[in-house]
Amino acid sequence: MEEFYSLQGEGFHTGEAAYFIRVGGCDVGCYFCDVKESWNASIHSPTHIDEIVRRALQKPARSVIVTGGEPMLYDFSYFCEQLHQLNFKTSLETSGSQSLSGSWDWICLSPKQNAPPLETYFSIANELKVIICDETDIKWAEENAKKVSPSCLIYLQPEWSNRRKMMPVIIDYILKNPKWKISLQSHKYMNIP
Ligand code: SF4
Numbered sequence: 305m306e307e308f309y310s311l312q313g314e315g316f317h318t319g320e321a322a323y324f325i326r327v328g329g330c331d332v333g334c335y336f337c338d339v340k341e342s343w344n345a346s347i348h349s350p351t352h353i354d355e356i357v358r359r360a361l362q363k364p365a366r367s368v369i370v371t372g373g374e375p376m377l378y379d380f381s382y383f384c385e386q387l388h389q390l391n392f393k394t395s396l397e398t399s400g401s402q403s404l405s406g407s408w409d410w411i412c413l414s415p416k417q418n419a420p421p422l423e424t425y426f427s428i429a430n431e432l433k434v435i436i437c438d439e440t441d442i443k444w445a446e447e448n449a450k451k452v453s454p455s456c457l458i459y460l461q462p463e464w465s466n467r468r469k470m471m472p473v474i475i476d477y478i479l480k481n482p483k484w485k486i487s488l489q490s491h492k493y494m495n496i497p
Contacts, residue, residue: 305326305327305328305341305342305348305372305373306324306326307323307324307325307326307351307356307359307360308323308324308326308497309321309322309323309324309363309365310322310324310491310496310497311491311494311496312369312491313488313489313490313491313492313494313496314412314433314459314461314487314488314489314490314491315412315431315433315457315459315461315487316410316412316430316431316457316459317369317395317410318487318488318490319490320365320367321363321364321365321367322365322367322368322369322395323359323360323363323365323367323368323369324368324369324370324371324497325356325368325369325370325371325375326339326342326371326372326373327342327345327370327371327372327373327374327375327377327378328342328344328345328347328348328372328373329342329343329344329345329372329373329374329377329378330342330343330372330373330374330377331374331377331401331402331419332374332399332401332416332418332419333418333419334416334418334435336435336437336463336464336465336466338464339372339373342372342373343373345373345377353382353383353386354386356383357383357386357387357390360387360392361390366390366391366392366393367392367393367395368387368392368393368394368395369395369396369397370383370394370395370396370397371397372397372398374398374399374401374402375396375397375398376396376398376400376401376402376403376404376405377402378405379405379406380396380405380406381405381406381407383406384406384407384408385407388407393409393410394406394407394408394409394410395408395409395410395411395412396408396410396411396412397412397414398411398412398413398414398425399413399414399415399416399419399421400413400414400415400420400421400422400425400429401416401419401420401421401422402422403422403424404424404425404428410430410431411425411428411429411430411431412429412430412431412432412433413425413426413429413431413432413433413448413452414432414433414434414435415432415434415444415448416435417441417444421448423451426448426451426452426453427452427453428453429452429453429456430455430456430457431456431457431458431459432448432449432452432456432457432458432459433459433461433487434448434449434458434459434460434461435461435462435463436460436461436462436463436466436470436473436474437463437466437470438466438470439473442460442473442477445458445460445484449483449484457485458483458484458485459484459485459486459487460474460477460478460484460485460486460487461486461487461488461489462474462486462488464489464492467488474486
C-alpha cells in the first residue's frame with residue numbers, strides 16, 4: 305500500500321528510525337482501525353519485492369518494519385531473505401490471524417478479539433501490544449499476556465480516538481500491575497507517518 309521512512313512510534317522500538325512497508329489487505333476488520341484504506345488489497349498496485357528492497361537501501365537505517373493491513377496474508381520468505389542478506393533487521397507487526405511466513409528479528413503481536421491470534425504466535429512474539437478502547441479490553445489483554453513467553457514485553461496502548469478517556473485508566477492499571485508498560489502512538493503526537 306505504501307512505503308515510508310520514519311520513526312517507530314509504538315512499543316519497544318519507539319523513537320528508532322526504520323523503513324516502513326504497509327501491506328494492503330486485512331481480514332480482521334477492527335472497528336477502530338485507523339488504516340481502513342488498507343483493507344482492500346485490490347485498490348493498491350502490486351510492487352515487486354526487489355524494488356522495495358532497493359528503495360529501503362537508499363535510506364540510512366538498516367531496519368525494516370512491515371505493518372498493515374495484515375502482512376501475513378502474503379508469503380514474506382523471499383522478502384526477509386533479501387533483507388537479511390543486506391544486513392537489515394526485519395520487524396513484523398501482526399494480528400496473528402494468519403500463519404507466519406518469513407524470518408523475523410522482532411515480532412510484535414497485536415491480538416484482536418474479532419480474529420484471535422493463532423496459538424503459534426504466543427511463544428514467538430517478542431512484544432505483545434494490546435489496543436485498549438474500553439475497560440473490557442484489559443481483560444482481553446490479560447488473557448493474551450498469560451499465553452506469551454516470559455521474555456515477551458507486554459504493552460497496553462490506548463486506541464487513538466479514546467485516548468483521553470482511556471489514558472488515566474491505563475496509567476492506573478499499570479501502577480497496580482507493573483508487569484505492563486504503556487505504549488503511545490507517539491508518531492501521531494510528532495505529526496509523522
Ligand atoms: Fe486495521 Fe490492524 Fe485491525 Fe487490520 S488488524 S483492521 S489493519 S487495526
